[in-house]
Amino acid sequence: MQKKILLVDDDEKLLDVLEPFLRNEGFATIRAQDGLEALTLMMKQPDLVVLDIMMPHLDGKEICRRIRQISQVPIIMLTALDEEADKLESLDLGADDYMAKPFSMRELAARIRAVLRRTSGSLADTSPQTQQIAAGGLVLDNLRHTVQLNGKMLELTPIEFTLLEVLMRHPGQVMNRLQLMEQSHGFAFDGYERTIDAHIRNLRRKIEQDTRKPMYILTVYGVGYRFGGDASE
Numbered sequence: 287m288q289k290k291i292l293l294v295d296d297d298e299k300l301l302d303v304l305e306p307f308l309r310n311e312g313f314a315t316i317r318a319q320d321g322l323e324a325l326t327l328m329m330k331q332p333d334l335v336v337l338d339i340m341m342p343h344l345d346g347k348e349i350c351r352r353i354r355q356i357s358q359v360p361i362i363m364l365t366a367l368d369e370e371a372d373k374l375e376s377l378d379l380g381a382d383d384y385m386a387k388p389f390s391m392r393e394l395a396a397r398i399r400a401v402l403r404r405t406s407g408s409l410a411d412t413s414p415q416t417q418q419i420a421a422g423g424l425v426l427d428n429l430r431h432t433v434q435l436n437g438k439m440l441e442l443t444p445i446e447f448t449l450l451e452v453l454m455r456h457p458g459q460v461m462n463r464l465q466l467m468e469q470s471h472g473f474a475f476d477g478y479e480r481t482i483d484a485h486i487r488n489l490r491r492k493i494e495q496d497t498r499k500p501m502y503i504l505t506v507y508g509v510g511y512r513f514g515g516d517a518s519e
Contacts, residue, residue: 288314289402292332294324294349295364296342304336304391311395321349328353334398337381338364339372347379354380360401360444364389377484382445384481404444404470419454421515424493424502426454435493445470446489449482453503453513462510486511 291313295301298319305315316332318324321344324337335353339346350361363376363384373384382401385394417429423436428451433440442450448470453461461469463482470485486503494500504514 288312289333289398290314290316290330291398292324292327292330292335293317294319294321294335294341294346295338296320296340297338304394307391308395308398313395313398321345324349325352328357328359332359334360334362334402336362336364336394336398339376340366347375350376350379350381358441358443360404362394362397362401374480374484377481378488380443380488382443401444404448419451421454421457421502421513424454424515426451433493440492442489442492443485445485446492449485450489450493450503453511454515457513457515460506460509460512466510 289312291308293301293304293308293315294317295304296319301317301319305317308315316327316330318327320342324335324341325344337346337349341349344352346363350363353359353361360383361381363373363381365372365376365384365386373386376384382404383397385397417427419426419428423434425434426447427433431447433442433447433450449466452466452469463479466482470482487497490497490500490503493502500514502513502515504512506512
């Protein structure tokens with residue numbers, strides 16, 4: 287079945303080029319040219335949203351914030367120029383990835399596929415002995431794609447789920463940012479270090495009791511991150 291992509295941009299000419307390209311790449315597409323229309327089209331349950339920041343009525347950041355209140359659908363943000371502040375704020379709001387305009391349509395298609403792989407599948411074998419990973423009160427179930435903390439279900443984005451799974455499957459092992467980027471996105475790109483740091487920061491907010499003294503995701507300065515709990519499968 288074709289994956290449905292919601293394209294949100296007020297640039298009609300860009301949409302007129304992007305839609306047929308993505309359809310030729312095997313995706314179904316729907317489009318919105320303002321924020322209110324985009325939120326309405328969420329009722330069509332897209333598999334992924336490509337969202338421009340500069341939008342009429344509601345900007346992309348507010349749309350992302352509102353989508354995250356109702357859905358964990360993957361979101362790729364489009365940022366004007368190459369403003370680092372916009373990129374990092376987009377990730378903090380729950381976006382899974384970002385691209386700066388102007389961008390390569392082939393690269394956008396590759397990133398869509400990479401994010402969708404993280405959404406529809408897991409990194410690891412889904413046989414019974416590897417389905418669940420537990421560490422203290424944290425339980426990740428990769429078959430059901432759920433994470434619980436002390437019995438409470440957590441709402442993680444697909445990228446956050448994948449990063450947590452990678453770290454939990456390698457307890458105590460230091461994973462550098464390049465390894466984490468390749469595992470979560472399928473490839474690395476310029477600025478990936480800050481992208482990983484932003485996703486880790488968001489993940490810590492959801493699973494750590496005190497983000498200043500994390501128990502689960504520990505920073506190894508100058509190298510990367512490691513899982514601090516004793517995870518068992």
